[in-house]
Amino acid sequence: MRGAMSETAQYLYENVAQRMRGLIEDGTLRPGERIPSVRRLHKQWSVSMTTVLEAYRLLEDRGFLEARPRSGYYVRATPRVVLQEPERSDPPRRPQRVRTDLVMRLQAEINAADVVRLGAAAPDLDLLPQRVLARKVSEVMRRQPRAAHTYCVGAGDEGLRRQIARHMVDAGCSVGPGDVVITSGAQEALYLGLKSITEPGDLVAVESPCYFGLLELIEALGLRALELPTHPREGVDLDALDEAVRKRGVKVCALVSNYSNPTGCCMDEDHKRALVDLLRHHRVTLIEDDIYGDLPFEGPRPRAIKSLDREGLVLYVSSFSKTISPGFRIGWIVPGHHREEVLWLKNITSIAAPSVPQLALAAYLGDGGHERHLRRLRRAYSNNMVRVLDAVGAHFPAGTRATRPNGGQVLWVQMPRGVNSVLLSEQARAHKISVAPGVLFSASGRYEHYLRLNLALRRDVAVDAAVRTLGQLAGAQLT
Numbered sequence: 001m002r003g004a005m006s007e008t009a010q011y012l013y014e015n016v017a018q019r020m021r022g023l024i025e026d027g028t029l030r031p032g033e034r035i036p037s038v039r040r041l042h043k044q045w046s047v048s049m050t051t052v053l054e055a056y057r058l059l060e061d062r063g064f065l066e067a068r069p070r071s072g073y074y075v076r077a078t079p080r081v082v083l084q085e086p087e088r089s090d091p092p093r094r095p096q097r098v099r100t101d102l103v104m105r106l107q108a109e110i111n112a113a114d115v116v117r118l119g120a121a122a123p124d125l126d127l128l129p130q131r132v133l134a135r136k137v138s139e140v141m142r143r144q145p146r147a148a149h150t151y152c153v154g155a156g157d158e159g160l161r162r163q164i165a166r167h168m169v170d171a172g173c174s175v176g177p178g179d180v181v182i183t184s185g186a187q188e189a190l191y192l193g194l195k196s197i198t199e200p201g202d203l204v205a206v207e208s209p210c211y212f213g214l215l216e217l218i219e220a221l222g223l224r225a226l227e228l229p230t231h232p233r234e235g236v237d238l239d240a241l242d243e244a245v246r247k248r249g250v251k252v253c254a255l256v257s258n259y260s261n262p263t264g265c266c267m268d269e270d271h272k273r274a275l276v277d278l279l280r281h282h283r284v285t286l287i288e289d290d291i292y293g294d295l296p297f298e299g300p301r302p303r304a305i306k307s308l309d310r311e312g313l314v315l316y317v318s319s320f321s322k323t324i325s326p327g328f329r330i331g332w333i334v335p336g337h338h339r340e341e342v343l344w345l346k347n348i349t350s351i352a353a354p355s356v357p358q359l360a361l362a363a364y365l366g367d368g369g370h371e372r373h374l375r376r377l378r379r380a381y382s383n384n385m386v387r388v389l390d391a392v393g394a395h396f397p398a399g400t401r402a403t404r405p406n407g408g409q410v411l412w413v414q415m416p417r418g419v420n421s422v423l424l425s426e427q428a429r430a431h432k433i434s435v436a437p438g439v440l441f442s443a444s445g446r447y448e449h450y451l452r453l454n455l456a457l458r459r460d461v462a463v464d465a466a467v468r469t470l471g472q473l474a475g476a477q478l479t
């Protein structure tokens, strides 16, 4: 099925979908019009029926087509409300001490029953490869009891590190098992990275808005955060970073390179290269968090910034929490020159990552079914993006804006000023809906009228009804 027919499509069906989408966008195929049947396109474009069907389903998921029973596929007639994207952020140019007390409350809701979980960015259990993981865990317990029950000290299980090194080839990185240190999720990897290269009081440049777990670490380590102006599609403003390094003495920059949290922003390659040039010029270290990089909605996986780094200025961090199992708590860091420090810190904080999940994951990744699982996940998240965006467009107050990410797991919604998203999240809780209020994502109390919405939901979750309730609550705050 792989085909290299266009620059951005990875699979042949994506290429077919792109061509068909082009015909819709240039008006050749008009709203309400029936498009060629699967059989006809199969003959006309010389591609298999399965490929055409996959392409049509993709376009249906993206909201370009609708399937009518026993009739075929039609160009979607009802125009969707197209939301503008949120504005580029404009945070204060001063470093901040961080306060993050709301986060614990959001985390408490992760496992609550009967809640529509639009809040925490944790995948629904049913989206994870549960059955195969259960099999792998039980095989590990039976076949490798010694390894399962002993500390996996040092950098972690070698078999898993080998699989991770292989996995990173997709992100354009060539690292060996010896470069990887296994951690308890990406959160510990971020902690180890930050702690090994900073002293209390140091300044960390971050995106704005920014992943709140990073802000918590900055707070706990006695560091200061400098929020950088950030475009929701293009990423951090490099001129602002350059100025911050020159005038404020930024020690380290920490950001999510691909499908960031909460904006879903994926920096393009030129931007990544320019960032690496800037790091090299000023000898500043970057902690790159690539936890969402395996989740493009279309086309190939984007490169990691690490893949462009020739001087060891990038510490790479990721985990399998968004794609395989958050409960396994398996992440990793490629610490480069800081390896000894990271290993020492890891040893004194947790001795070793748990052995059973490491061994089970190594076996799972070695089996070769992971790419298929990722495709299913990408499809589910991308469908949900369209469903949630449609619902936000239909039910939120006029003037609402939202990102339209090309991958990842979250949407960032900018509501009209006057809506208080902390209040909204409390009101929503009474309706059994969780959301993440915007202020979580800032060190300076910004984004009061923003929300982050999780897309890792099952297909049968009543998204439209939940988003309608949120929209009504937001609207009521404005009147």
Ligand SMILES: Cc1ncc(COP(=O)(O)O)c(C=O)c1O
Binding pocket: 121, 184, 185, 186, 187, 188, 211, 213, 256, 261, 289, 291, 318, 319, 320, 321, 326, 330, 331
């Ligand atoms: C950007 C980012 N980094 C790190 C983490 C933490 O990941 P883990 O659960 O692997 O510790 C998250 C979790 O939401 C995240 O969104």
